[in-house]
Amino acid sequence: MKMISIITTVLMFGIFLASCSKEGAKLPPPYTGIMTEEMKIDRGKYIVGTAACDDCHTPKVMTPEGPKFDMSRRLSGHKSDLKMAPIADKSILKDYALTNSELTGWVGPWGTSFAANLTPAESGIANWEFDNFKRAIREGKFKGQENGRKLLPPMPWEVYRNLTDQDLECVFAFLKSLPPIENVVPAPIPPDAAPTSDLGVVE
Numbered sequence: 001m002k003m004i005s006i007i008t009t010v011l012m013f014g015i016f017l018a019s020c021s022k023e024g025a026k027l028p029p030p031y032t033g034i035m036t037e038e039m040k041i042d043r044g045k046y047i048v049g050t051a052a053c054d055d056c057h058t059p060k061v062m063t064p065e066g067p068k069f070d071m072s073r074r075l076s077g078h079k080s081d082l083k084m085a086p087i088a089d090k091s092i093l094k095d096y097a098l099t100n101s102e103l104t105g106w107v108g109p110w111g112t113s114f115a116a117n118l119t120p121a122e123s124g125i126a127n128w129e130f131d132n133f134k135r136a137i138r139e140g141k142f143k144g145q146e147n148g149r150k151l152l153p154p155m156p157w158e159v160y161r162n163l164t165d166q167d168l169e170c171v172f173a174f175l176k177s178l179p180p181i182e183n184v185v186p187a188p189i190p191p192d193a194a195p196t197s198d199l200g201v202v203e
Contacts, residue, residue: 035166037173044174047167048075056115056154060102067101076124076181078104078114093191097153106154112189113152121180133172137161152188 035043048054057075059082060067073079084105087093097108104115117124125133132144140157142148151157163171 035170040170040173041177043167044170044172044177047163047171048174051160053118056103057118059104062101067103073181073183075118075175075178076121076183077117077185078102080184080186084112106152108153109191110152111191111193113154114185114188117181117183117185118175119178119181119183120176121182123182123184124180125175126180128172130169130172133175134165134168137163137168 053075054069057077059070059073059076059079061070062068079102082100082102082105084100084107087098087107093107093109097106099106106113120126128144134144135141135146136144136151137157138161140151140155140161142151
């Protein structure tokens with residue numbers, strides 16, 4: 001009887017291992033309960049902090065260890081008074097993409113693009129509804145407008161579009177909870193004019 005019990009235990013353990021190897025580790029199901037606003041903001045803060053949003057949308061301060069996020073201006077985008085140096089040989093833009101020292105301004109075959117202000121300021125997302133945010137991420141539309149232009153590189157909306165609606169709601173709730181920082185981000189510069197002194201960049 002004891003031997004039968006041992007054999008049964010071994011067989012059951014083997015079946016368990018076999019099922020694990022076929023299906024892999026099972027992730028917990030998504031949260032399906034009702035989330036409070038505080039829960040949404042906390043979840044959104046976590047997603048933003050791990051999805052590299054600060055890399056482009058938060059200005060930097062230079063330290064002996066290199067650039068650090070300026071959290072006093074978190075997610076306020078490319079600073080309106082930060083100029084981009086001109087490029088003497090624009091032919092290199094056919095093969096390369098360049099960025100400024102704060103990683104908020106980018107130059108490439110598409111022209112010059114600037115990280116948007118994601119704070120709930122008038123110059124940011126104060127007037128956005130969740131549908132605007134969802135369309136911006138799902139369809140890559142500027143300001144989430146139906147007839148808006150496509151978002152420019154390096155914004156990885158084609159990656160972020162895979163987030164669930166619930167996660168997008170959480171990110172939006174977190175962004176709306178930030179202190180509003182007025183900062184008018186420059187408009188993109190077309191590739192045949194990027195960058196030149198008459199478009200607000202450094203001589």
